[in-house]
Amino acid sequence: MYVTISSEQANNARPLRSASKQPTPIAKAFKAGANLYFEGDRVERIYQVCSGVLRLTRLLEDGRRQVIAFGFPGDIVGFPCDGRYHTDCDVLTEARLQAYHLSALEGESGNPELHKELLQAALREISAMQDHFMMLGRKSAIEKVASFLCVLTERMSRDTGPRNQAFLPMSRSDIADFLGLTTETVSRTLSQLRKRGIIAINNIHTIMVLQPQALFGLSQGHEGMDCPTKPDLHGLARAC
Amino acid sequence: MYVTISSEQANNARPLRSASKQPTPIAKAFKAGANLYFEGDRVERIYQVCSGVLRLTRLLEDGRRQVIAFGFPGDIVGFPCDGRYHTDCDVLTEARLQAYHLSALEGESGNPELHKELLQAALREISAMQDHFMMLGRKSAIEKVASFLCVLTERMSRDTGPRNQAFLPMSRSDIADFLGLTTETVSRTLSQLRKRGIIAINNIHTIMVLQPQALFGLSQGHEGMDCPTKPDLHGLARAC
DNA sequence: CGTCAATTTGAGTCCAATCAACTCCCGTGG
DNA sequence: CCACGGGAGTTGATTGGACTCAAATTGACG
Numbered sequence: 359m360y361v362t363i364s365s366e367q368a369n370n371a372r373p374l375r376s377a378s379k380q381p382t383p384i385a386k387a388f389k390a391g392a393n394l395y396f397e398g399d400r401v402e403r404i405y406q407v408c409s410g411v412l413r414l415t416r417l418l419e420d421g422r423r424q425v426i427a428f429g430f431p432g433d434i435v436g437f438p439c440d441g442r443y444h445t446d447c448d449v450l451t452e453a454r455l456q457a458y459h460l461s462a463l464e465g466e467s468g469n470p471e472l473h474k475e476l477l478q479a480a481l482r483e484i485s486a487m488q489d490h491f492m493m494l495g496r497k498s499a500i501e502k503v504a505s506f507l508c509v510l511t512e513r514m515s516r517d518t519g520p521r522n523q524a525f526l527p528m529s530r531s532d533i534a535d536f537l538g539l540t541t542e543t544v545s546r547t548l549s550q551l552r553k554r555g556i557i558a559i560n561n562i563h564t565i566m567v568l569q570p571q572a573l574f575g576l577s578q579g580h581e582g583m584d585c586p587t588k589p590d591l592h593g594l595a596r597a598c
Numbered sequence: 599m600y601v602t603i604s605s606e607q608a609n610n611a612r613p614l615r616s617a618s619k620q621p622t623p624i625a626k627a628f629k630a631g632a633n634l635y636f637e638g639d640r641v642e643r644i645y646q647v648c649s650g651v652l653r654l655t656r657l658l659e660d661g662r663r664q665v666i667a668f669g670f671p672g673d674i675v676g677f678p679c680d681g682r683y684h685t686d687c688d689v690l691t692e693a694r695l696q697a698y699h700l701s702a703l704e705g706e707s708g709n710p711e712l713h714k715e716l717l718q719a720a721l722r723e724i725s726a727m728q729d730h731f732m733m734l735g736r737k738s739a740i741e742k743v744a745s746f747l748c749v750l751t752e753r754m755s756r757d758t759g760p761r762n763q764a765f766l767p768m769s770r771s772d773i774a775d776f777l778g779l780t781t782e783t784v785s786r787t788l789s790q791l792r793k794r795g796i797i798a799i800n801n802i803h804t805i806m807v808l809q810p811q812a813l814f815g816l817s818q819g820h821e822g823m824d825c826p827t828k829p830d831l832h833g834l835a836r837a838c
Numbered sequence: 839c840g841t842c843a844a845t846t847t848g849a850g851t852c853c854a855a856t857c858a859a860c861t862c863c864c865g866t867g868g
Numbered sequence: 869c870c871a872c873g874g875g876a877g878t879t880g881a882t883t884g885g886a887c888t889c890a891a892a893t894t895g896a897c898g
Contacts, residue, residue, distance in 0.1 A: 416732055420819050424732040439725035470710065473717065480720040485679035487727045492656055492664045494734035495778030499886065530845065538735030543886055545846050562845070562895080579660050739854065770877065783854055785878050802863090802877070 401438035410453020504577035641678035650693020665776035744817035
């Protein structure tokens with residue numbers, strides 16, 4: 359999952375086998391902390407997240423890290439390139455994953471339906487990554503963090519209804535490495551949002567959005583937008 | 599094209615119809631400055647660059663811009679998502695483009711061979727974009743510029759042989775918006791590389807790489823790698 | 839309750855952005 | 869041919885936001 363604002367396309371995420379009758383028959387369970395694969399491994403399976411959260415990362419020689427994406431339910435991870443994975447992939451919270459053997463996707467024996475679905479998933483991925491470029495290249499720290507929270511709440515509410523609550527299964531340093539910041543800056547920015555009354559931090563992994571409009575405004579670069587007239591919580595819930 | 603160091607996969611770029619006999623039969627010419635499409639336009643064609651250079655951009659409401667990628671010969675541009683383009687696309691230098699109608703890629707009438715090629719192209723695109731994340735999120739200005747030059751020279755030399763020369767068809771502000779910097783910083787960083795004897799700037803659009811190893815070192819974050827053994831004064835003299 | 843890691847907060851620094859001036863390059867027209 | 873104009877690029881001075889280093893606090897877990 360790429361944290362972006364214009365992510366309508368993510369709504370289309372669905373099981374690759376949605377056409378079939380059986381509801382994802384052979385999903386396997388993975389424990390938190392487990393590693394799915396490393397960068398450079400030969401690709402044998404592609405995974406779709408049924409539940410839980412994954413983390414895709416890349417490393418630079420000197421240890422600098424970039425979190426490429428988080429894998430939320432509905433997402434596909436493990437896109438191959440030249441037969442290899444190009445990120446590491448770890449399980450953040452206990453997850454159920456649907457694995458697809460690469461052999462089912464290529465060659466004459468390949469399932470053309472699956473092949474088509476995979477292309478659609480890859481094209482959505484490209485679009486989402488393009489959004490994320492804007493964030494990494496052109497947004498300030500507070501815009502990045504606000505964007506991140508906006509998409510998380512949007513993503514959450516899609517399943518559980520509009521609850522204005524974000525669950526952050528990942529650590530602060532995961533967030534930092536995703537947004538191109540440091541853990542200190544992420545922490546400071548969250549504190550600032552809390553002090554301004556825009557969010558409340560229930561615990562490290564649970565954040566309540568008190569002023570969704572203000573948060574959205576900040577994510578778009580509109581400074582000082584707390585309570586422009588009155589917070590239209592209903593409208594925002596609909597919008598996000 | 600995404601400016602990254604580990605871009606071996608780009609070597610695989612090839613015409614979508616490589617299997618066919620005819621050498622890209624219906625490539626059309628486009629003038630510099632032409633617009634191929636805008637973000638949000640309905641996708642009807644996907645393009646492969648035969649010659650020339652394209653620029654893919656995104657805009658934020660307030661005018662901030664991110665150059666998503668440059669389209670060099672061999673690259674595919676116009677990946678659709680939900681039937682729409684998700685970037686603007688403009689022609690930087692007079693280009694010949696091979697257009698593929700979207701109808702040829704989907705539905706029952708679609709060419710399955712083309713479909714497969716498109717998926718491969720999309721997967722390469724994803725991998726290249728992942729590399730670029732690291733650059734935008736975690737690299738310093740000099741690392742970004744050095745990386746950019748490294749990949750440009752690598753990309754050039756692929757066709758014309760190793761000539762240690764980079765042609766920059768785009769403006770400084772295009773480079774800046776691609777790397778997440780300002781034009782001033784790009785300009786300053788190039789000057790710094792020139793003063794250190796690592797590159798020479800023939801003219802605004804042509805750069806000679808005098809110390810490829812030092813440039814590569816800088817792109818990877820190794821500081822102070824000029825002249826590892828002895829300074830090649832001849833190279834410098836030639837350049838200046 | 840104690841330990842240790844993760845997170846938060848604080849103080850100071852630095853890199854890149856900003857604001858501003860100047861140069862260079864070209865094309866245009868007197 | 870040269871003066872002029874204007875945009876792109878470069879360079880300089882200053883500012884500011886995020887980083888770094890360091891300390892305090894919280895929280896998870898035995």
